[in-house]
Amino acid sequence: MDDKTAFKPSLRLIDATMLVAGSMIGSGIFIVSADITRNVGSAGWLLFVWLITGFMTLTAALSYGELSAMFPKAGGQYVYLKEAYNPLVGFLYGWSFFTVIQTATIAAVGVAFAKFTAYLIPGLSEDLVALDLGFVTISPAQLLSILVIVLLTFINTRGVNSGKIVQTVFTMAKLLSLLALIVFGLFALKTSVWQQNWHNAWNIHGLKPDGTVTNYTLIAGLGAVASAMVGSIFSSDSWNNVTFIAGEIRNPQRNIGLSLALGTLIVTLIYLLTNVMYTGVLSLHDIAAADKDRVGVVASTQIFGSWGTVIIALLIMVSTFGCNNGLIMSGARVYYSMAKDGLFFKQVGSLNKNSVPGFGLWLQCIFACLWSLSGKYGNLLDMISFVVVVFYVLTIMGIFILRKKMPGANRPYKAFGYPVLPVVYMLMGVAFCLLLIRYKPTYTWPGLLITLTGIPVYYLIGGRKTGNDIQMELEAEAKQI
Template sequence: MEENQPQEMKRALGLLDGTMLVAGSMIGSGIFIVSADIARNVGSAGWLILVWVLTGLITLTAALSYGELSGIFPKAGGQYVYLREAYGKLVAFLYGWGLFAIIQTGTIAAVGVAFAKFTAYVFPIFGEENILFQILELKVSAAQILGILSIVFLTWLNSRGVKNGKFIQTFLTIIKILSLVGLIVAGLIFAFDGDVWNANWANAWQAGRWTQDPQAFVTVAGMAVFAGVVSAMVGSLFSSDAWNNVTFIAGEMKNPARNIGLSLFFGTLIVTVAYVLMNLMYVATLPMNEIASAQNDRVAVASALKIFGSEGALIIAVMIMISTFGCNNGLILSGARVYYTMAKDGLFFKKAGELNQFEVPSWGLWIQCIWASALCLSGKYGDLLDYVVMAVLVFYILTIAGIFILRKKRPDLKRTYKAFGYPVLPALYILTATTICIGLLVYKTTYTWPGLLIILLGIPIYYIMNRSKS
């Protein structure tokens, strides 16, 4: 390592920056879209809102539990470090492997192309149908190229120092939160339809599902209700994911033992409230059958057309452009910090463990950029994201179970903050998330086994790496 190379990251992020990173990483394009699929799976307004409330409570409980771990280990790498300390290097590596293979990079790719898709509303030249060139069976569209360019630009920006990334993140997150508030207020006050609202709540707890062709409501009961809720939560959980990214940048947070936990709480609370209110706005402006059958699942566009008229689609497109761009900035900024810590442990490319002259792990940023860009071109990143729903939940369960393990194994550790409601709430989270995982295994096999196989593929890679080091 060169003598003039920075040895440590610069602590330049405060509580506001951390909170905006949590909220900004969570709010992407999901809240504008996934309620259509949720409505199709659960059928009625009460169940739709319950799915979002349950998702919010699960997320808040997990975030509050992570606060204890962030206080004990205020280091770069966050969740990777927590898993390493509780279970050892193999489990931590499997998490880091999954993060690089698809969880973080696949999300970056999907959000990048979502940014391009909605940019095409404003500038049609960037549409998916505009095929720029073809190599054998691979067709490359203008949307894919714009998605890649946005990823490259944000990677370059973040490679120039953490202050650049934090400014973009804080500014864009404040803009999109204010935009969401504006849309919610406009829908609930100026476009509130009493007849639609009353009709939606008349049979609020009649469980069922909406078929699309032909459109009809089918009543369900018993285990079919559970299957519908579990299926619906695939979308809401992913829309509420990435809150843990703030733990990755603990090495650059001022007073991380305090500010990481508070950032997790405030950020997840803001997003949870916003998501529930957004869905109440949908229910106030659209009949349930229109929510379930929204064109291309764009529920927010359908509501905005009711609120703003013909300009509604353009307004939502601009909101999603801002939202996805800011979301990707947070994902790109934080992901490389995990690879940095893995490299320090000898479990990733050695260069990823070095800082550039701006005190950031630029090599990790650029290799993340390259792989995310490749996923943009593959056209399969959306499928892969669906596959890791359960894998993400499994690592959340393991991390929160790590609180119990570390309290027993290392009671001497200084705990500046203890998990809220311990042991009841962390145990309740583990029970709830495990129940959802079992439901996914039974009712959504397409979304589970491939994701587990991707993660388990890391086991031989781990042992090959250790053998080569020996």
């Protein structure tokens, strides 16, 4: 099949930018500010957590521009890690990506879509039981999540243009809707609430839903910021999905780096403005104590009255539907690249008649549906946050390694602010991981163990032999460059 088909470069700059922004914006921005507020307790620190997360995301995206221009092919971060280090490191990323990072994220976003659909159709609630199999009960929300995942997978097997249309339309819709929510929220701003929230904006402390305050030492305060960033980092994650689909982007050396910069900048600004709006219409206690952490619902009700719940439900449905399309579209390209290297199922390394990795898309679909049924994907996403940042740090460190390893390589785009900004990101990433190890070990060790299970898998599938062959090819390529 691959002799007759190949990836078709069909995505323009606008499509790639919408993939970046659309994959980032799911349901997190409407939820995680509650947990952030409980950790830091003040408006200034709430904004600071989002600002520092945005800075890290932008810095990483601008740094990835150099790598995407050097290796403009399907696989993205897996390819960068393989080229900078060795096939084992690349495989461990791909293994984590397949087992939890991408498939569990798809499941979580799918269930978020279903949860908010239940606001409009109560019969789809996650609290109801649709099937009781004895060993597991399945809610209507989980079944709807599976239906959405299957539908979007089918659309993407029809070719990249089908997925592109869905992505661009839904991302444009949610960006405009979010901007409208921000504008209406700022018009509904309550002066008394705003003044109360910003009166002592930089006093960091714990704030429980019952109003109890916990004072911090300096180190504990840093730990609270790191804990708070778990939510904001996941809400800002998946920006790198566009690098996975590089083989289908027109002029990838230019457009991948540019789409990363534009997409992450747009989302960072929207996230900051959304949280400014929250502090203008809701007290900090209301944000921290929001029912099931649904801050967006509480804020929308304050802005639009009884229609607020319907409006925010529709917005989140559009947001999560578009987000999942981007995740599904891009994820299968990583498994495709791994299979091409002999490090994944052989069938995943083939393209269907529509020039997309159909087998990989359906395999990803099956695992995402299983996570939807498990009900445990939320915990696993929290646990993997540590590993996600570790791989980001390793990838950015790869820029330094590759400049030494391949000094004469063609670099149409170079990392912005090199070497200062990449070093700053690495230091911040390492500090974040160390603080999580100290203050929230449940977020670190399980995710690390999931990643390390990939080591025996790598050798069981013949990774040593395959890896040696890949390494020899990489070294020969480096010498030629």
